[in-house]
Amino acid sequence: MKKLSREFYERDGLAVAKELLGKTLVHESSEGRTSGIIVEVEAYLGPGDAAAHTYKNLRSNRTQVIHGPGGFSYVYLIYGMYNCFNVVANITGRPEALLIRAIEPVEGIQLMTLRRNPADKNIRNLCSGPGKLCQAMGITRILNGIDLCGDILYVLNAPIIADTEIMTTPRINIDYAGEAVHYPWRYLIKNNPFVSRKK
């Protein structure tokens, strides 16, 4: 399969979020190659989304990549300890980010286990959360702002998942976001055992 193109990313964030399900995220690191199937994605659609880092078009050193073209990576530190990986969607001037919350590990499972917790042999615990998958795949803020149409971090195309196989729920841990708390912008592959916990 081919890498997803700029055109794929530069569309409405909700459509891109949904269509990312079932695609394969790949990281070619110096330690080795890791990959996995995206099974859970949340959309953060600034400027009208109180949960988004680009709410009211907020532009800062951290969020500037979200304001640029689609198909770039946005990686930020959360709670002083964990990285979160997002795919930037839509065109320049439409600041939308898609948080990859869980993947189903495919390649480099041994390396993922080593990076996470060598004592835990349960592969369900490897990438079932945004901080966990970044740790397992070696994604850090060094990769913030890189082009997903490049050769280091990218997503391979795959057939679209049918609506009947997709579930939507409100987003996780955004209780501060007022009205936006209820928006059904979390997309998951139904009955997939590798999604994150909660709700």
Place this chain on the structure above:
DNA sequence: AAAATGATCCTT
């Protein structure tokens, strides 16, 4: 300049 705050995870 100082204080508050997380798009989390793990342990109790």
Place this chain on the structure above:
DNA sequence: AGGATCATTTTC
């Protein structure tokens, strides 16, 4: 239910 841990944002 609470703590770890710190860059970023908000407030003074």
